[in-house]
Amino acid sequence: MNLQTYIESGILELYVLNMLDETTYNEVQDCILKYPELTGEIASIxxxxxxYALQNAVEPSAALKAKIEQALFTTSINFSQGEVVPINELSDYHKWLDFVSAYFxxxxxxxxxxxxxTDDQRIKQxxxxxxxxxxxxxxxxxxxxFLILKGRCRCTVDNEVFYLEPGGYTQIPLNTNHRVExxxxxxxxxxxYRTAFS
Structure with missing residues (x-):
């Protein structure tokens, strides 16, 4: 086997990226066992x-970052009075009802x-x-x-009208007229309420 040709084929990059089918993946692993010098090549790749990833990394927008953080936080929350648990479209209203039952x-x-x-420098609920x-x-x-826990309401945000029931969530844009019936x-x-520039 010509190792240099094998290395230059790009198969090791695909191996590192886990983009090979199972058969080819196993073949590469066999080659690594036969030719230990491939281990150094893989480490270099x-x-x-x-x-490359660090040099070309793109910082997510503040809005996207906040959304990701909220989603991650919401999936692993332990409710307690005074703890900031941001609400979002992924919030489980059943957990909030349990919280209300316990504390209010x-x-x-x-x-x-x-x-x-709760009230901190960024969020008040x-x-x-x-x-x-x-x-x-x-x-x-x-x-x-707001996240609806019980009941049903009609929201008017500018000229858009929609209904919310338990589990329904909406966020109101800045400087936007809204009412709830x-x-x-x-x-x-x-x-x-979340400060606009936090």
Whole structure:
């Protein structure tokens, strides 16, 4: 076997990237056992690919980074009062209902209720129960979002109208008029305010 030709064929790069079918992968592993000098070549390829990845890495946008962090955080949360657990479209409203049952049981049968859940420099969350419509408003310096835990409501955001029920989530863009009408109440929600430039 001509090792130099084998090395230059590109098969080792495909091996390192795990892009070979099972048969070819096993053949490369057999070659590595027969020709230990291939181990050094593979280490060089791994180092070169790592350097290339670092040199060409693209920093995700702040919005994408926040979304990824929230998604990862939400999948491994342990709820406790005062802990910041950001809500997003992946949030499990059943876990939030369990949290409410444990820390705010009086809210479960309330017609109207509001209690601060958590507040830090970036995020403030309020547990809200409402039997009344929420008047039109907009925010210039913070994103408002909410996760519905109970009830059903109609949201108007600019000229878009949509309905939310338990598990429904929405985020309101900055400087955007929005209002909430109660369809089946009372509606219980986690309302979150996140500073726009955090």
């Amino acid at each position: 791994e180092k070169a690919l790592e350097n 049981p009086e809210a479960l049968n309330a017609e109207n209720f509001a209690e601060l859940v 309020v547990l809200v129960v409402s039997s009344f419509d929420i008047d039109e408003e907009s925010h210039a310096d913070e994103y408002e979002s 109660i369809i089946e109440g009372p509606v219980m929600a986690i309302v979150q």
